[in-house]
Amino acid sequence: MGKSWLLLAFILWQIIPNEAAIAVGGGVGIGIGNAGGVGGGGVWIGGGIGSNTPTPSVPSVSKLSSAYTALQAWKSAIADDPMRILETWVGSDVCSYKGVFCADPQGGVASEPFVAGIDLNHANLLGTLVSELSVLTDISILHLNSNRFSGTVPDSFRELSSLQELDLSNNRLSGPIPKVT
Template sequence: MLNLLLLLLLCLSSFLSSLPQVQSATLPSDIYVLKALKASIKPNSISPWSCLGSWNFSIDPCSLPRRTSFICGVSCSPDSTRVTSLVLDPVRYSGTLTPLISQLTQLTQLDLSENSFYGPIPSSLSSLAKLETLSLRSNFFTGTIPSSLTKLASLVSLDFSNNALTGLLPVTLSSLSGLTTMDLSFNKLTGSLPKLPPNLVNLALKANSLSGSLSPSSFQGLTQLEVVELGANRFTGAVQAWFFLIPSLQQFDLSNNSFTSIEIQKLGNTKNSNLVAVDLGFNRIEGYLPVNLATFPQMASLTLRYNRFRGPIPWEYYKKVSNQSLRRLFLDGNFLNGKPPAGFFSTGSGSSVAGSFGYNCLESCPASSQLCLPSQKPTSVCRKVYGGRTSP
C-alpha cells in the first residue's frame, strides 16, 4: 500500500512539473517599471479593451499562458524573467513617458507610435544598450532630441516623426554606427545637417526647419544610402554633382526648399547609378534644364516643377521618354520657352509619360494634351522674362 501511495505521488509530481509555470518569474524591477508606465498614463485614456487595460499586476507579466492579463504590449525573454519588447497599441494613450523605462535593460524594441504621449523624451533611454528599434512616431513629444541617445550602439531603426521636437540635430549623430533607418520628419528641428550615421539606408527629415547648404561632409562614407527625404525645409545653395553620385542612391526628395542651382555640368560617369526618382520641385533654381539628368540609366521620375528654369525642353528628355525609361516628367511652373519636342504629344511612346509642361512660356503646346495643363503663362509675363520676346 505504501509503495502504491509513493507511486501515485511520483506521478502527481511529474504531472505538475509538466504544467505551464505561472509562478512569478519576471524580475521585480521590470514589473515595477511596467507599473510606473501604466501609472504615468491618464486613466481615462486607457480603454478596458486596450493592451494597457489588460495589464493586471496580480498576474506575473511574463507568465504563460496569458489568457486575460498582459494579452499584448509586452514580450519577454525565453526564460520569462525579463521584458524584451514593449509595443503599445495605437489607441491614443495620453501621458508622459516615465524615465524609469531605462531600467528595462534587456529591451530590444520600444514602440509607442500613434498615441498621445507628451513632454520631453527622457535622456535616460540611452541606458537601453540592447535597444534595436525605437519608435515614438505620431505623438506630442516636445523639447530637443537628447544627445545621449547617440550612445545607443545597437540601434537599427529610429523614428521620432510627427511630433513637436525642436532644436538642433545632435552633433554626435554619426556615432549611431548600426542605424539603417532614421525618420525625424514633421517636427520643428532647426540648424544644419551634421555628419550622418555611416550605415544609413533610409533618411527622412522632411517638413522641419533645417537650413544651410548640403555639405559632402554630412554624407561622407554613406555607401549604402538609398533614399533621402529632405523636402519642406529651408536648405539653400547648390545641389552639386557629388550628391547625385552617392553610390547606392535610388531616390531623393529635395522639394520645397530654397535651392538656387543644380551644378552638374561635369557630372562624370553615371552608367552605374541606380538613381530612379528625383524631386527638386518648388525651389528657386535658375538656369537651363540640366541635360545630364537624362544620362542616368534608371531614371524613371523627374520633377523640376515650380522653379525658375528657362530655355527649351532638351531633346534628350524626349529620348528618355521614347525608350520607355522616363515615366514621370513634371516641368510645370517654370519659364520654359520654345516648342517642346512633338513626340511628347504623339500617339507613340511619348504619350505614355505622366506629368505636366503647363504654366510655362512654351509655344505650340497642344491644349488637347494633358501635358499642357495648366495653360501657359500670360505673354506679357514671358516677354518681361525674355526681354520682349518669348522664343529663342
C-alpha cells in the first residue's frame, strides 16, 4: 500500500504544473536473477523528454474508453492472478482498477482524465503483454516487475512516447525492448 501511495504522489508531482520547464533524461538498467529456479532477467528503462506544456489533441474516442478496451484485452491475456487483483478490473471506470492510476490533464486544458500509471509490481501475474496497451499514450509509469510475464515486449510499445519509467525486471520476457519513436 505504501508503494502505491508513493507512485500516486510521484504522478501528481509530475503532472501538476508549477512553472514552464523542459526536462531531458535517460537511463537503462538490466537485472538478471534467479527466483526459485526460474530465470528472472528483466529490464528497466527510464527517460525521455517531458514538458509541462500540454499538447493539444482532439481524440475521436475518449482516452478512458480506449484504455478500457486495452486493459480488458490485457486482462484476457493473463492466465493466472493469484492475488485476485484483476477482480477489480470490471466495468468501464478504469480509474477504479487496482494498480491503475489516472490523472487530470495539466494546465487547465479542457480535456478528460487519462491513465498516467500502472503499478502491478509483485502481483505474480502470469501472462503476456499485449499490443493494445500502446493506446495508453499518456502513461508515464509502467511498473510490472516480479510477475510471470513471458513472450516479447510488443513492437507497438514504441508508441508510448510519454513513458518515463518501464520496469519489467524479474519476469520471463525475451527479445528486444522497442525503442520509443
